[in-house]
Amino acid sequence: MNTHANEVDKGERFEFGANWAQFLNVLNDERIELAEQSLRTMLGVTDLKGKRFLDVGSGSGLFSLVARRLGATVHSFDYDPKSVACTSELKRRYFPDDPDWVIEQGSVLDEDYLQTLGQWDIVYSWGVLHHTGAMWRALENVIPSVHQRGTLYIAIYNHQRVMTPVWTWVKRTYNRLPLGLRWLVLGPALIRLWGPRTVYDLLRGKPFYTWRHYAEHSSRGMSAWRDVVDWVGGYPFEVAKPEEVFRFYLDRGFVLRNMVTCGGGLGCNEFVFARASTP
Incomplete structure (x- = not known):
């Protein structure tokens, strides 16, 4: 093993x-x-x-x-x-x-x-x-x-059904890239995961509100950025x-x-x- x-x-x-x-x-x-x-x-x-x-x-x-x-x-x-x-x-x-x-x-x-x-x-x-x-x-x-x-x-x-194979590819690719190139996967994934919510917060006059209050939103006390890295890298x-x-x-x-x-x-x-x- x-x-x-x-x-x-x-x-x-x-x-x-x-x-x-x-x-x-x-x-x-x-x-x-x-x-x-x-x-x-x-x-x-x-x-x-x-x-x-x-x-x-x-x-x-x-x-x-x-x-x-x-x-x-x-x-x-x-x-x-x-x-x-x-x-x-x-x-x-x-x-x-x-x-x-x-x-x-x-x-x-x-x-x-x-x-x-x-x-x-x-x-x-x-x-x-x-x-x-x-x-x-x-x-x-x-x-x-x-x-x-x-x-x-x-x-x-x-x-x-549709997104599981996509995210499997993203995670595998992230982990196989050198550390200095992982942003090539992490950046687009961040936009995909947080883009719609960020635009919504901007439109209601509360820029980055959900991101800044993520601990309460997640109910588990987590960090928004660390959860993104965990999700994208989790393999x-x-x-x-x-x-x-x-x-x-x-x-x-x-x-x-x-x-x-x-x-x-x-x-x-x-x-x-x-x-x-x-x-």
Whole structure:
């Protein structure tokens, strides 16, 4: 199996962690509170006291931080060493030397590693499993980590019949270009993604309003620019229709508790499943 560094060198993988490191420069209390509210809303809880929370692909570490703030015991892991470093930095800032928050490097495709982690009340993986290069295997691999009557919260890119092949080409091309030439892809993609909204804001006399207030608009405390880079660069890249994800977990003993879709467009569909029985 190729290491993370080899995959990046070959243009087969985007360095998510390097992008998240830049996001940490703009992370503040307001963004953290927005992320916290989004997690409470989707899970239908006020806190996570007494719960064990497994963050599969922790990325920036923001939602591991949020889960810990809500009272959960947290285990974070990521395949990208720079993402591990980002998560570790947030722990250093907010929960230094906390034994109830463990951070490791690991892969959701490594079944032996997952077995060492045991089972968890909440298994969380937002926008991660479709970047593994083996999405359906990853979706399968997280199942044993969910405790009986536990919760699985995932977000998976939506399938678009016309645009999915286009974006796959864009992402592959971006990662295979030298760093100094990636703007050739990023620039046009930025115009495609933000052009219509920017014109709309200008016409209503609020130039760049949506861009400047993106953290509130995204409801997850994210950064507009870092989300653009993440989207354009995010490779490997797989997608699924909402009904495919629903059926996949229904057939494996899960019940859908909550769902938010992107309305058939660009972005992620979010699912909260409860494990009802042993498949």
